[in-house]
Amino acid sequence: MRPTLLTLLSLAALVAVPAQAKTCTPTWVAGWASAQFLPTGDAAIAPGTIADHTLRQLIRPSIAGERLRVRLSNSAGTKPLHIAGASIARALEPASAAVDPATLIGLRFDGRPEVVIPAGADYLSDPVTLPVGALETVAVSIRYAQEPEITSHPGSRATSWLLAGDHLTDGAMTGAAPLEKWVHLSGLEVERCAPARLIVALGDSITDGKGSTTNGNDRWTDRLAERLQADPKRHAIAIVNQGIGGNRLLDDGLGSNALARLDCDVLGQPGVTHLILLEGINDLGTLTRDAPVSEEAHREHVARIIGAYRQIIARAHARGIKVIGATVMPFVGNGYYHADARNEADRQAVNAWIRTPGHFDAMVDFDRVTRDPAHPDRLLPAYDVGDALHPSPLGYKAMGDAIPLTLFD
Known part of the structure; x- marks a missing residue:
């Protein structure tokens, strides 16, 4: 019995699928990072500065990617760190709190909008789909309900923006105060379809x-x-x-x-x-x-x-x-x-x-x-x-x- 054309095409498709799947082995690579530690002296943040505030931090990944995940750090903490919420978006420019509201995505941690990070630990967000170009400015916003123990990178040479209340989905953050530090933000990882x-x-x-x-x-x-x-x-x-x-x-x-x-x-x-x-x-x-x-x-x-x-x-x-x-x-x-x-x-x-x-x-x-x-x-x-x-x-x-x-x- 001779195989029909449809049968041959179906067999070809079955053979082609595994070959196509092998062309992409997703791997994660750090696209941006900052060394986080306990700030002291002039580098410290005054107590009471961050409680009941949203902090929007601007970073610039070194490579492009379609899917991202954020790494938060409590490495200098002596007790669990409560993050009340976080979001990510493409920023409009490097020196402004404004983001493209169409790109705002709420971050999740194990499927939840909040996370408690153990003392001394880092914690990865769940991956999100947000295509970004290499050297494009990305904004990561963190919402604090209580005053946290501070783990930070004081020498950011980049302006972050601090505003009282919940502004995770606020595209403009009008009236935000500048803060030249990266706080609790230790990395942005990018998923790649190639060896990292x-x-x-x-x-x-x-x-x-x-x-x-x-x-x-x-x-x-x-x-x-x-x-x-x-x-x-x-x-x-x-x-x-x-x-x-x-x-x-x-x-x-x-x-x-x-x-x-x-x-x-x-x-x-x-x-x-x-x-x-x-x-x-x-x-x-x-x-x-x-x-x-x-x-x-x-x-x-x-x-x-x-x-x-x-x-x-x-x-x-x-x-x-x-x-x-x-x-x-x-x-x-x-x-x-x-x-x-x-x-x-x-x-x-x-x-x-x-x-x-x-x-x-x-x-x-x-x-x-x-x-x-x-x-x-x-x-x-x-x-x-x-x-x-x-x-x-x-x-x-x-x-x-x-x-x-x-x-x-």
Whole structure:
């Protein structure tokens, strides 16, 4: 009995379905992130500021996607954090509370509009369908009923908006007060139809973007994201910024030391394949900020910094992550650290180790890019924001432009 045409077509369809399904294996990748910690001193938020308010926070994912989920953090909390509600939408512009009301979506957590996040934990929202483009501004709004314990990222260089009452579905949020912090918001994850590829930038205030333009998205990591998106071969590579102002390799400051936060801020990021490490300038500067130390103390300090690099490399390699070391930039002339020739010798010793082949998988020479050729222990004046430590927006652009994109192939 000869098969009919209809039978043949039906068999072909059955064969085609599994093949088509294999073309898309959905994976989650971090499209945006901020290192969350307990803010202290000037970085703290005054008690009573957030109770019975809605906080709208603006972020910029580094890659495009159709489906998103939000990561909220209670990592610095000592008791459960109650989130009374949350929503997400496309923002109309980077420096305004207004969003496109047609895109407003209420977030759910295990199907519910509220969530209680255990102390010390992060919590993912349920996925939502909201197509967003790479480098497009997204607004995440959080509703607080009571005053929370604060976990935040003070160095946002982006304006959030705070308004009394429930404004989760308010497109305009007219009258909202600015707040330049990210609070309880540690990530935005994007679902991709391809293997995830993610660069995590781990660093201090130079990675965090001190000296960059508020709402200008002109940190060195922003420039790298723009270059990746402009490259047809690499626009599927995401990058997240996990810099914290004042961060160190060896001791806590604002936020835990880099070794202590490696698991959460780097290894725990979905899809991570590459790490760019720019840490050490605060370790070098704090050694003698209050008083001179012995030659032996200088040598031991450099050895401990290099030991921390080795630890980060080993732990990242255990997860299959390529580690790119960035040289420590000049800081002679900075009034806070008042570095002298001995501090400069420490920096040169650290950078010599970073540059030595076989230590890191690759190296980016930010020192060479940003130093003044006439005074190599100082930043180039055009790249100095004015404190002999932090780059200007032009300096950040030079840093972002200096990274070979082939490192991520």
